[in-house]
Structure formats: structure tokens, C-alpha cells
Amino acid sequence: MQGFLSRLKALIRKETRQMLRDRSNLAVGLALPLALILLFGYGLSFDVKNAPIAVVQEDHSVIARNAIAGLQGSPYLAPIWVGDMPTAEQKMRAGEFDAIVRVPIDFSRRFSNGQAQIQLILNGGDSSTASAIEGYVAGALATYAQHQVDRSGNKISNSGGITIVQRMWFNEASNSSWYLVPGLIALVMTLIGAFLTSLLIAREWERGTFESLFVTPVRPFELMLAKLAPYIVVGAIDLGMCLLAAHFLFEVPMRGSLLVVVLASMLYLGVSLLLGLLISGRTRNQFEASQLALLVSFMPAMMLSGLVFDVRNMPTAVQVVSQILPATHFMGLIKTLFLAGNDWSTIVEKSLILVLYIVVLGVATTRTLRKKLD
Structure with a gap:
């Protein structure tokens, strides 16, 4: 030894x-x-921050403006207003935008009937980024609808939507x-x-x-x-x-x-x-x-x-x-x-x-x- x-x-x-x-x-x-x-x-990093998205607002009503207001102020999205769809599509093909949010001209009329729709076009070149942006945009748009439900005092919206309470384990900060x-x-x-x-x-x-x-x-x-x-x-x-x-x-x-x-x-x-x-x-x-x-x-x-x-x-x-x-x-x-x-x-x-x-x-x-x- x-x-x-x-x-x-x-x-x-x-x-x-x-x-x-x-x-x-x-x-x-x-x-x-x-x-x-x-x-x-x-x-x-796999996080998406300040993703450039084009916003084509064909309906300029107060309801339409309030509906997409949640896109602003988010650290994940950088919305830029574009005048028309052809311009937005051309810029997304050139790689300037990761997504296009289009508010149709009849949005406010259909919203009162519970049938409003907003078109979201994603750049699928990077599928993970596209999925993340889809979630961020959907969350921002859902916020306004939920506010309207809360203001009306109804637990269920006119469109019969369901509120999902999400909780993430182990990485709650995402x-x-x-x-x-x-x-x-x-x-x-x-x-x-x-x-x-x-x-x-x-x-x-x-x-x-x-x-x-x-x-x-x-x-x-x-x-x-x-x-x-x-x-x-x-x-x-x-x-x-x-x-x-x-x-x-x-x-x-x-x-x-x-x-x-x-x-x-x-x-x-x-x-x-x-x-x-x-x-x-x-x-x-x-x-x-x-x-x-x-x-x-x-x-x-x-x-x-x-x-x-x-x-x-x-x-x-x-x-x-x-x-x-x-x-x-x-x-x-x-x-x-x-x-x-x-x-x-x-x-x-x-x-x-x-x-x-x-x-x-x-x-x-x-x-x-x-x-x-x-």
C-alpha cells in the first residue's frame, strides 16, 4: 500500500x-x-422576441382598433401597420415580416353577431418561430374578447368560447x-x-x-x-x-x-x-x-x-x-x-x-x- x-x-x-x-x-x-x-x-435562445408582424387594418372602427390593441406593448411582437394586403404579402416574401394580421372590413359588424374573424398568415420557413408567434397573437387577440365578456357580465361569449386557464410546470417563465x-x-x-x-x-x-x-x-x-x-x-x-x-x-x-x-x-x-x-x-x-x-x-x-x-x-x-x-x-x-x-x-x-x-x-x-x- x-x-x-x-x-x-x-x-x-x-x-x-x-x-x-x-x-x-x-x-x-x-x-x-x-x-x-x-x-x-x-x-x-429559443425565445421569440420583437417578432416583426404586419397589421393590415381594413376596418378602422373603434371595436377593430381595440381588438388588436393587445398586439402593441408586447415584448414578443413588433407590429407594423401596412396599408394593404399586397404590400404586406410582398414584404413577407422579402423576409421583412414573420406574420400578417388582417382585420377584414366587416369585422365590427360580425363581432356584434359573435362571428368575427381575424386572418393570421404565418411565415412557415421557421416552424418553431411561427408556432410561437401564433400563440402570442392568439393570446393578444383573445384578451379583448375576454374583456368584452367580463364587461357584459356573461360567463360565456356570444360565440360560445371557452376560457382556458394555462399553467406551465418546471419552466413557468417559459x-x-x-x-x-x-x-x-x-x-x-x-x-x-x-x-x-x-x-x-x-x-x-x-x-x-x-x-x-x-x-x-x-x-x-x-x-x-x-x-x-x-x-x-x-x-x-x-x-x-x-x-x-x-x-x-x-x-x-x-x-x-x-x-x-x-x-x-x-x-x-x-x-x-x-x-x-x-x-x-x-x-x-x-x-x-x-x-x-x-x-x-x-x-x-x-x-x-x-x-x-x-x-x-x-x-x-x-x-x-x-x-x-x-x-x-x-x-x-x-x-x-x-x-x-x-x-x-x-x-x-x-x-x-x-x-x-x-x-x-x-x-x-x-x-x-x-x-x-x-
């Missing part, structure tokens, strides 16, 4: 010095996660940052873990320094722990930056236990580190290792884990592939902890899966670090 600890201490000291001398690795490990936090938190920022932790852990450690063994093979370990009593398991130790510290620093940014910059609620969030994140960091080290030991070439790490870890974590796209909407074959990825399980776990709270069935299930990945990858990695040249 004494020999194990002394060898491990010497190896960790050596790996730490080597990491600190490599300025590029430190830049990737510390500066790039900070850039990702700012980019995803501020630059990437803010995409609440959805993206927790997933960013998985992305940062993947980047730091898989990409940086994928270069470690490959670099030593290229420089010819790995063979010098063959004449030492160092064992593969000890070497693996020493390689991982400095980057666990870097990953912990990055995790701290992510948590601080989530709380102070983006005001994302953390409804689960902070301790569980940290422990789950460190488990996933271990998975990513071991995956990168396994790739490095297999390829023995820095260029191949870095490209392979991006292909099998970072890109799948970005596209297939549920960070951007809902896994349930993917084809069955892609869903099966996504369930093989450790990032998919961690993504579901971290979002549950942030937005829903301590769902212990999910925590235990996903944590056990991550532990299984650590065991499998750890055994595979030690086999790649055996003292042999072939």
Missing part, C-alpha cells in the same frame, strides 16, 4: 506539472468552457435559458473530459516518453489515476463556473439538492475522462485522438442527448443510439435536478448507469495502458 501511494503521488505531481506547462490545454480547459457558458446562455444552461454542464464536462484526456497518452507515444514507463514499477491502474487527477480538478473548477453562471447570470432555479448536482456531475466527468483516456490509448496519435473524441463524445452530446432536440421526436434507430450515450442519461438527470427537484427514482437509476460506465471504461482503459509496444 505504501508503494502504491508513493508511486501515485509521484505520478500525479508529474502529470500536474505537465498540464500546467501546456498552456493550450489550460486554455481549452478553462477559457473555452467560459466562452460556451456565455454563448449558450446569451447567444442561443425561458429557454432554463432549459439550455443545465444541459450546458453536460456539454462542458464532455468537452473537458473526452477532448483533453484524449491527447494525454497519444502525446506521450508520439514523443517517445511513454516507453520509459516500461522500466518503472508503475502499474496501469496507477497511471490511469494519475492521468485523471489533474483534470478532475480542472473539471471541478469548470463545474463551479457553470453553477455560478446558472445562478447569478441566468437565474436558473435549482430545485434539487446542490450536493446531488455536484456528485452527479463528478460521476459524469469521470465517465468523460475515462472515455478520452481510452481513445488516447487506442489511437496513439494526437490528431486521430482529437477527431475521434469530437465524433464519439462532443458531437453526440450536442445533437443526440436531448440538449437541443427532444430525443422522443427522433427516429427509433436514433433513439436507440442516444440511449447508449452516457450524455443522454446525465442530461436527463441534471435537468431533473435543476427544474423538477430530487426525483430519487431518476437519480438512483441514472447514477447507477453512470457508475456502470465508469467501471466498464475503467477496465478497458487499464488494458490500453499495459506495458507493451504492440
Whole structure:
């Protein structure tokens, strides 16, 4: 035991010095996660704000003006009044408007009969934006109708409308940052873990320094722990930056236990580190290792884990592939902890899966670090 600890201490000291001398690795490990936090938190958003819409008001009555008054003053819509439909259609084809709201000339007459209609034409080039605008416009127009019902004292409008009381769980602010920022932790852990450690063994093979370990009593398991130790510290620093940014910059609620969030994140960091080290030991070439790490870890974590796209909407074959990825399980776990709270069935299930990945990858990695040249 004494020999194990002394060898491990010497190896960790050596790996730490080597990491600190490599300025590029430190830049990737510390500066790039900070850039990702700012980019995803501020630059990437699924929210629609100040969407330009054309308003063609053919009926200039007081009722018509009041009906569309709710379109103004909304942070989501930027209405612009246009004189006629041909002009509005031409400008929407040119990309100047995302939608057209047309108030027909007989709106006020039909409104008194409970049969009023307003035409909404949406630019379907971006379906998510079109759906959001449809909801905002419908909500703004429904406000006036509800006011009229309240003023008349009737519980049901002339058109027999039904009032829907909506309530959104887990993201009551309907803010995409609440959805993206927790997933960013998985992305940062993947980047730091898989990409940086994928270069470690490959670099030593290229420089010819790995063979010098063959004449030492160092064992593969000890070497693996020493390689991982400095980057666990870097990953912990990055995790701290992510948590601080989530709380102070983006005001994302953390409804689960902070301790569980940290422990789950460190488990996933271990998975990513071991995956990168396994790739490095297999390829023995820095260029191949870095490209392979991006292909099998970072890109799948970005596209297939549920960070951007809902896994349930993917084809069955892609869903099966996504369930093989450790990032998919961690993504579901971290979002549950942030937005829903301590769902212990999910925590235990996903944590056990991550532990299984650590065991499998750890055994595979030690086999790649055996003292042999072939």
C-alpha cells in the first residue's frame, strides 16, 4: 500500500506539472468552457422576441382598433401597420415580416353577431418561430374578447368560447435559458473530459516518453489515476463556473439538492475522462485522438442527448443510439435536478448507469495502458 501511494503521488505531481506547462490545454480547459457558458446562455435562445408582424387594418372602427390593441406593448411582437394586403404579402416574401394580421372590413359588424374573424398568415420557413408567434397573437387577440365578456357580465361569449386557464410546470417563465444552461454542464464536462484526456497518452507515444514507463514499477491502474487527477480538478473548477453562471447570470432555479448536482456531475466527468483516456490509448496519435473524441463524445452530446432536440421526436434507430450515450442519461438527470427537484427514482437509476460506465471504461482503459509496444 505504501508503494502504491508513493508511486501515485509521484505520478500525479508529474502529470500536474505537465498540464500546467501546456498552456493550450489550460486554455481549452478553462477559457473555452467560459466562452460556451456565455454563448449558450446569451447567444442561443429559443425565445421569440420583437417578432416583426404586419397589421393590415381594413376596418378602422373603434371595436377593430381595440381588438388588436393587445398586439402593441408586447415584448414578443413588433407590429407594423401596412396599408394593404399586397404590400404586406410582398414584404413577407422579402423576409421583412414573420406574420400578417388582417382585420377584414366587416369585422365590427360580425363581432356584434359573435362571428368575427381575424386572418393570421404565418411565415412557415421557421416552424418553431411561427408556432410561437401564433400563440402570442392568439393570446393578444383573445384578451379583448375576454374583456368584452367580463364587461357584459356573461360567463360565456356570444360565440360560445371557452376560457382556458394555462399553467406551465418546471419552466413557468417559459425561458429557454432554463432549459439550455443545465444541459450546458453536460456539454462542458464532455468537452473537458473526452477532448483533453484524449491527447494525454497519444502525446506521450508520439514523443517517445511513454516507453520509459516500461522500466518503472508503475502499474496501469496507477497511471490511469494519475492521468485523471489533474483534470478532475480542472473539471471541478469548470463545474463551479457553470453553477455560478446558472445562478447569478441566468437565474436558473435549482430545485434539487446542490450536493446531488455536484456528485452527479463528478460521476459524469469521470465517465468523460475515462472515455478520452481510452481513445488516447487506442489511437496513439494526437490528431486521430482529437477527431475521434469530437465524433464519439462532443458531437453526440450536442445533437443526440436531448440538449437541443427532444430525443422522443427522433427516429427509433436514433433513439436507440442516444440511449447508449452516457450524455443522454446525465442530461436527463441534471435537468431533473435543476427544474423538477430530487426525483430519487431518476437519480438512483441514472447514477447507477453512470457508475456502470465508469467501471466498464475503467477496465478497458487499464488494458490500453499495459506495458507493451504492440
